[in-house]
Amino acid sequence: MNAITLHQASAESKKIVGVFYKANEYASANPSFLGCAENALGIREWPESKGHQYIVTDDKEGPVCELEKQIPDLHVLISTPFHPAYVTAERIKKAKNLQLLLTAGIGSDHIDLNAVAAAGLIVADVTGSNDKAKEFSGEISKAEHTMQSLDKTISNLEMELAAARVVQDSILTGIPIFGDLSVTEPTKRRKYLMVIGISTAFSSRKRIDYVRATWMQQGEKLKKLEDEKGIIMRFVIGHSATSGGILDRAIEAEEQKHGDFLRMDHVEGYLELSTKTKIYFATVVALWDADFYVKVDDDVHVNIGKDLARHIILAS
Numbered sequence: 197m198n199a200i201t202l203h204q205a206s207a208e209s210k211k212i213v214g215v216f217y218k219a220n221e222y223a224s225a226n227p228s229f230l231g232c233a234e235n236a237l238g239i240r241e242w243p244e245s246k247g248h249q250y251i252v253t254d255d256k257e258g259p260v261c262e263l264e265k266q267i268p269d270l271h272v273l274i275s276t277p278f279h280p281a282y283v284t285a286e287r288i289k290k291a292k293n294l295q296l297l298l299t300a301g302i303g304s305d306h307i308d309l310n311a312v313a314a315a316g317l318i319v320a321d322v323t324g325s326n327d328k329a330k331e332f333s334g335e336i337s338k339a340e341h342t343m344q345s346l347d348k349t350i351s352n353l354e355m356e357l358a359a360a361r362v363v364q365d366s367i368l369t370g371i372p373i374f375g376d377l378s379v380t381e382p383t384k385r386r387k388y389l390m391v392i393g394i395s396t397a398f399s400s401r402k403r404i405d406y407v408r409a410t411w412m413q414q415g416e417k418l419k420k421l422e423d424e425k426g427i428i429m430r431f432v433i434g435h436s437a438t439s440g441g442i443l444d445r446a447i448e449a450e451e452q453k454h455g456d457f458l459r460m461d462h463v464e465g466y467l468e469l470s471t472k473t474k475i476y477f478a479t480v481v482a483l484w485d486a487d488f489y490v491k492v493d494d495d496v497h498v499n500i501g502k503d504l505a506r507h508i509i510l511a512s
Contacts, residue, residue: 210271211249211293215263215281216300217401218254222449231276231442232449237300256281267291274298278398278446280306288315296320301442305399389426390488391480392498395472396431397464398443403494404431408454411498418456428484430458431494432476437463 216233219226223234230238233254243250251270255262256279263281267290275281276299283297288311297307299321312319394412396404408414412429413421421427436443451457460475462468473491480489492498 214274217279277301285311385485388486393432396494434462
């Protein structure tokens with residue numbers, strides 16, 4: 197994606213660079229989804245009125261990416277937890293004018309804090325009130341407040357999972373289900389070879405991209421793998437503490453584009469990993485009838501042919 201320059205810089209202006217996820221058709225259909233490159237946090241008019249230059253891009257990886265081109269003379273860098281612009285010591289050295297690093301959300305895992313401290317830079321999220329960042333973070337906080345105030349939506353997938361949990365409870369308790377839950381009865385479900393769940397998190401965008409680029413099939417190939425080989429693969433993730441917020445909407449956009457997510461009804465967090473695992477197995481057993489149910493983390497490279505075949509033989 198080419199960078200979008202929203203205002204021509206003047207001699208007194210600051211260069212603000214925003215790195216956001218490209219939502220494509222989802223952005224057009226959902227103008228209230230602000231945390232994407234197309235909608236640029238919803239603050240397009242503000243930098244123009246202040247005489248600042250506002251450049252937005254989703255291209256943040258590699259030595260010739262758009263972000264690398266902007267680093268030498270930018271003053272402010274804005275990023276999000278789901279599509280983070282990694283601020284390394286090397287990039288900080290290149291950014292001679294850099295003053296402020298903002299996260300439109302919560303978290304600083306993508307920032308080398310030691311290098312930031314050594315350079316005397318300011319790091320803040322959208323709710324911060326550091327005096328030097330006040331002019332920028334104040335306006336962005338308004339955008340964040342707007343995002344958090346949006347009506348919470350329930351996706352079709354979440355409704356299906358809720359129905360699936362009812363089915364699972366019925367299986368475990370022996371109590372029959374009455375009424376149409378739009379879920380095929382277990383006795384009539386297709387038999388699959390295996391279901392592979394890749395446990396991921398909102399901050400793991402780079403790992404998700406790596407998995408897609410290496411061992412996980414995409415698009416029609418993913419569907420063909422399910423239809424012909426009986427192998428189902430999904431990234432597994434719950435929802436954020438602010439349900440329906442920017443992180444959840446980013447996942448919804450990803451799901452609409454790739455169709456490879458399994459959303460579950462739990463709040464993502466390190467302390468919830470055991471709960472997440474339990475919910476995952478209960479959910480996939482209810483949704484798919486398979487011989488094997490597999491759970492891996494998003495930093496694991498799976499050789500579908502060798503690794504899984506070996507485990508299947510050992511389990512036989």
